[in-house]
Amino acid sequence: MFFHIVLERNMQLHPRYFGRNLRDHLVTKLMKDVEGTCSGRHGFVVAITGIESVGKGLIRDGTGFVTFPVKYQCIVFRPFKGEILEAVVTMVNKMGFFAEAGPVQMFVSNHLIPDDMEFQSGDVPNYTTSDGSVKIQKDSEVRLKIIGTRVDATEIFCIGTIKDDFLGVINDPATI
Amino acid sequence: MREDSSDAADDFGAILAAALESDSEEDIAVLDSKRVRMCKEEENAKTDESQSSASLGFSESNSDISKDKACSHHGEFMKGLCVVCGEMHPMPSSGVAFRYIHPDLMLANSEIDQRRARDTEKLLSQKKLYLILDLDHTLLNSTPLSLMTHEEYLKAREDSLQDVSKGSLFVLPHMHIATKLRPFVRTFLEEASAMFEMYIYTMGARPYALEMANLLDPDKKYFDARVISRDDGTQRHQKGLDVILGEESAVLVLDDTENAWTKHKDNLILMERYHYFSSSCRQFGFTCKSHSQLEHDESKPDGALATAISVLNQLHSTFFAVFEAEPSVADVRQVLKSLQKGILKGCRLVFSRVFPTKFPVESHPVWRMAEQLGATCSERMEQTVTHVVAMDAGTGKSRWAVKEKKFLVNPGWVEACYYGWKRQPEDRFHLACLLSGFYYEGIGTLSGAGPVGKSSCDGADPNVDVPASPLVR
Numbered sequence: 006m007f008f009h010i011v012l013e014r015n016m017q018l019h020p021r022y023f024g025r026n027l028r029d030h031l032v033t034k035l036m037k038d039v040e041g042t043c044s045g046r047h048g049f050v051v052a053i054t055g056i057e058s059v060g061k062g063l064i065r066d067g068t069g070f071v072t073f074p075v076k077y078q079c080i081v082f083r084p085f086k087g088e089i090l091e092a093v094v095t096m097v098n099k100m101g102f103f104a105e106a107g108p109v110q111m112f113v114s115n116h117l118i119p120d121d122m123e124f125q126s127g128d129v130p131n132y133t134t135s136d137g138s139v140k141i142q143k144d145s146e147v148r149l150k151i152i153g154t155r156v157d158a159t160e161i162f163c164i165g166t167i168k169d170d171f172l173g174v175i176n177d178p179a180t181i
Numbered sequence: 182m183r184e185d186s187s188d189a190a191d192d193f194g195a196i197l198a199a200a201l202e203s204d205s206e207e208d209i210a211v212l213d214s215k216r217v218r219m220c221k222e223e224e225n226a227k228t229d230e231s232q233s234s235a236s237l238g239f240s241e242s243n244s245d246i247s248k249d250k251a252c253s254h255h256g257e258f259m260k261g262l263c264v265v266c267g268e269m270h271p272m273p274s275s276g277v278a279f280r281y282i283h284p285d286l287m288l289a290n291s292e293i294d295q296r297r298a299r300d301t302e303k304l305l306s307q308k309k310l311y312l313i314l315d316l317d318h319t320l321l322n323s324t325p326l327s328l329m330t331h332e333e334y335l336k337a338r339e340d341s342l343q344d345v346s347k348g349s350l351f352v353l354p355h356m357h358i359a360t361k362l363r364p365f366v367r368t369f370l371e372e373a374s375a376m377f378e379m380y381i382y383t384m385g386a387r388p389y390a391l392e393m394a395n396l397l398d399p400d401k402k403y404f405d406a407r408v409i410s411r412d413d414g415t416q417r418h419q420k421g422l423d424v425i426l427g428e429e430s431a432v433l434v435l436d437d438t439e440n441a442w443t444k445h446k447d448n449l450i451l452m453e454r455y456h457y458f459s460s461s462c463r464q465f466g467f468t469c470k471s472h473s474q475l476e477h478d479e480s481k482p483d484g485a486l487a488t489a490i491s492v493l494n495q496l497h498s499t500f501f502a503v504f505e506a507e508p509s510v511a512d513v514r515q516v517l518k519s520l521q522k523g524i525l526k527g528c529r530l531v532f533s534r535v536f537p538t539k540f541p542v543e544s545h546p547v548w549r550m551a552e553q554l555g556a557t558c559s560e561r562m563e564q565t566v567t568h569v570v571a572m573d574a575g576t577g578k579s580r581w582a583v584k585e586k587k588f589l590v591n592p593g594w595v596e597a598c599y600y601g602w603k604r605q606p607e608d609r610f611h612l613a614c615l616l617s618g619f620y621y622e623g624i625g626t627l628s629g630a631g632p633v634g635k636s637s638c639d640g641a642d643p644n645v646d647v648p649a650s651p652l653v654r
């Protein structure tokens with residue numbers, strides 16, 4: 006799920022930036038530091054959309070660095086248990102398949118792939134229905150439901166299922 | 182900040198504040214223009230600034246992560262999450278990491294047992310068994326390029342890496358090695374794949390294992406993800422069937438190193454070592470010449486892999502004959518054992534000066550080989566004896582053999598029967614083949630280069646035509 010939220014961060018700036026473009030530098034650094042990172046609490050910071058406020062700078066003893074508390078608006082992406090996501094398959098093996106939705110890695114076990122789909126090994130390993138009409142292989146797009154998440158400092162990993170109504174392949178690269 | 186400078190600091194603070202106020206409306210424009218540029222920049226190392234969360238933090242939706250409430254019914258974990266219910270668990274204490282399938286995969290023992298039973302049943306229904314294949318000296322021989330100094334001429338004969346399916350001698354500069362595939366290996370894999378689900382299992386590192394798998398199986402027909410390296414095993418310097426998802430009663434192993442399989446000797450078909458490069462012989466302490474030095478490769482139709490495929494054929498058909506009659510008792514280890522036991526069935530061997538004095542004879546490789554082949558071994562001369570295995574025609578036992586018209590053979594005969602999987606003609610192993618001054622060192626550590634029939638008298642002069650056996654030097 007995407008959220009538009011306000012976050013706060015204490016930014017340290019070197020004295021050489023104290024001039025006409027101070028705010029510029031502060032924003033640049035904030036984007037560099039924050040966008041693309043992941044926090045366990047909020048998920049991935051996709052983009053900063055605006056600066057809410059920049060607090061009063063505090064000069065640090067000794068170094069001359071100044072710390073500014075910055076409040077900023079941003080879009081974050083955080084998958085939840087029970088959420089339905091669309092993802093691209095990245096790897097298929099006999100244990101199941103891996104898929105990714107943006108920065109989020111997901112695994113769907115063969116326990117949670119419909120029973121009528123069998124694993125086929127070979128050059129392009131895949132799961133296929135007995136009549137061959139549905140196939141999951143690398144680059145397939147699938148709709149899956151998240152049943153568990155693990156959020157680490159730098160990544161989010163999810164366990165998913167496609168064993169439910171309206172889940173599974175939404176396009177098949179083999180037929181394009 | 183020191184007391185006396187606080188005024189100055191306030192003033193400076195005001196200047197900073199003014200600078201910040203001046204262009205706040207342009208933030209968004211700045212953001213957009215910056216983003217384009219920044220995408221290209223490398224992300225700098227993070228400073229120690231902390232991300233203080235000002236507003237709503239999302240509370241864990243699945244915060245029912247309770248370490249004590251484990252889902253007892255599941256046993257497969259990816260990055261610590263149960264793949265069936267999605268809950269986080271502490272790693273099961275009794276489980277095995279299946280790193281070759283995925284670096285983050287862990288299976289609990291109960292799950293492994295279930296999977297083994299299920300996968301084996303499925304495989305048997307397809308009339309297939311499991312086959313674990315070693316790489317070095319079994320399917321191929323590799324050498325570091327730095328040790329190829331005497332074999333520079335080979336580099337001119339290297340095969341193209343563009344279409345590896347056609348070649349057998351490859352130089353892999355990025356790995357700093359050269360690799361020679363054993364003669365017959367492509368036919369071997371093709372034929373074995375019809376009877377077995379095959380794994381590669383090597384003591385080499387993972388990148389090497391994958392590189393070799395690519396040379397042997399460029400079309401990915403045979404091994405899929407079943408490539409196991411030393412990085413994937415559970416025990417140092419040992420190979421184990423614990424990382425194989427098949428019942429031990431349905432697994433055969435082809436390897437040249439018996440000691441790697443201490444727990445699974447009954448599954449092992451011991452292979453004669455393939456030494457193509459001279460560095461490979463030196464590595465094992467042999468002074469004999471390798472196949473490349475002799476410009477004489479192992480025979481394709483009669484080499485070790487051709488022998489292996491015919492043995493595998495027999496084992497496969499015998500196993501399924503038993504399996505179809507009574508599935509519950511079928512065990513490929515038993516089939517292997519009884520096939521081997523039939524090779525020297527009815528032979529009674531007596532040994533003369535084959536073992537060093539005071540050596541515990543029952544643990545000597547030649548004695549063990551002979552017993553595995555079904556021969557009866559003893560040290561006493563009796564009328565029932567059929568063969569005298571000797572090093573020297575002058576011993577009392579040897580003379581007795583000649584007088585009593587018993588077979589008199591050198592120990593190479595036992596080894597040739599063992600690796601050849603059939604009783605070899607005794608007259609090719611008489612003692613004259615052991616030229617004077619040569620001595621015998623024992624087989625277990627020195628299974629060497631050369632075709633089956635070491636110390637045999639095939640060819641006019643075994644020392645010229647055939648790679649000299651380390652058995653006799």
Ligand SMILES: [Mg+2]
Nearest residue numbers: 315317318437
């Ligand atoms: Mg080996």
Ligand SMILES: [Zn+2]
Nearest residue numbers: 252255263266
């Ligand atoms: Zn579970």
